[in-house]
Amino acid sequence: MSAAPPSWPDLPASHRRVLLELLIHGEESRVRLAERIDMSRASLTRIVRELVELGFVIEGQSRPSVTRGRPQEMLHLRADAARFVGIKLTGDALYAVLLDLEASVIDRREEALASRDPDSVVDLIRQVTDELLGDHAVPAVIGIGLAGDVLRQGEVEVVERSNFLGWDPPVPLRSLVERATCIRTVVTNDVHALAGAHHWFGSGDEDESIVVYGLGAGIGSGVVIDGDLMEGVHGRSGRVGHARIGGAGRVCDNGHTDCVHSFITMPAIEHNAGVAPGEYALAVSRAHQGDPVALDSFRRAAFALGAVIAESVNAFDPGAVSVMGEGLDMLDLAPEEVPRALAEYLEQLSPDDVRIERPRFDFGLYARGAAVSAMRTVLSS
Ligand SMILES: [Zn+2]
Known part of the structure; x- marks a missing residue:
């Protein structure tokens, strides 16, 4: 090293x-x-x-x-003059980017996780960071983003309820990585990080209050109000998706069959479309061919998305709502369902009053978001 x-x-x-x-x-x-x-x-x-x-x-x-x-x-x-390493962890892989002080991506890596064991993941983070930084003798900070709660107790951060990594008991990832790399590290919920990066660099129209949804294997949201990223007292903000919206879909972690999670995640869409787990692409192609069961699963997903967007708009009154992630086909397959749900759930607003954006997305944006969260910790006041 x-x-x-x-x-x-x-x-x-x-x-x-x-x-x-x-x-x-x-x-x-x-x-x-x-x-x-x-x-x-x-x-x-x-x-x-x-x-x-x-x-x-x-x-x-x-x-x-x-x-x-x-x-x-x-x-x-x-x-x-500086380097920021951004790392997105999923249950299977590590995606990393290297940013310079102007937030340009200058290098990237993708590695499969050999094991989800925290020591093994930390060691992989150390290796990848070492490779990306090389011999640059300039200040560096590491940002790590993952799905799960990043709880802050004073100076101690622990990762709790990271379902995809299966970490139980909670893992003090930040201090483990700092010990392994001797580099200042920040750990953030992945969708909070995505929201923070989108606020600084994404929309270009300088909305100071936005809600960002990250949709894929799960659903999360990040909220920026008046320029501040709202992470919450425990780092747990933006948990949406167990409102009951009717119908019958996949059983969620809380045992519901009729909540937003029952319809909106990629695993829920697969289940409701009648395809095997992991065959999301097949569900999409069947829906495009007019298969009624597959199409219905995307309609319900789109309705569920409209329902959670309405919840955020009612709660936060943002200038825009951005929907990002790899599981957004419901917006193409059943676009009419979002305004239908908005009309049902918005409080004294019409669907036309809500600006919904679908920014260009690739999975690397999660890693970039993690790097930007590292920038945020050293540059925000
Ligand atoms: Zn639920």
Whole structure:
């Protein structure tokens, strides 16, 4: 194993604010940056000087000003000044990406889990991190995302109820990985991480209040209100899906046969479509061919999605709801069912009042989200 990279410096809030602004909005002139973050030019000058000395910021590259006659000095991040490793764990595999300080993906890895045993998973995380970081002697932080509750008890984080990994008793993943790698680590629920990354980099229209759904083997949601990711007191927020919506579907973990989970997850869709576990693609192709049982399972999934979206809109009043994940075919196969459920469950709103987005998705976004959650811990105030 190569030597551990230097740790991320403990920066004052004002310094983090400048880095965050350049990260999210890109290069900026001193004048505009001072205006945006409501800071005096003198303070900004001092902070920028320190950030330049630390190697995080470069100044002085100029571009012609459109409105004013002379070129403006631009400040921008030095992409190579830090590294963020993002890791998404499923029950079968580890997906990893390496981000630079501008949040660009510069490398990626995918490894099957030889075992779900925590020691073995931690060792794989160490190996992959080591490979991705190589000999770069710049500050690095690791973010790990997984389905499950990441409970915070003071400084201790434990992963609880991670059904896909089958970890019981709870696993202190963060401290295990920190011990193995000597690198600061943050562990986050995977859909919370996806929501945080989507808020910073995803939508492009700067909604400060959004709800993001992650649909696939399970369902989770992440909520950002007024720019803050709401993880909850215990890291358990965004648990949706046991509202009873009628009908008869797959038995959920709580023993329901008529809740959102009974219809919306890929395993539920497979079961309700009458295909074997893991044959989701077959269910999709049968539904496209008009098979009534398969089609009905996607209709019910779409109705269930509309029902949970309505719950979030009633609870949080977001500017947009983003639906992401690998199990979204219900939106193509039964698009009319979402507004039908919204009409049934929304409180004093019409389905047209709800902006639902379906951002471009690939599974790597979960790993990128985990890396962004690492950025969030060192850059957010
Ligand atoms: Zn249930």
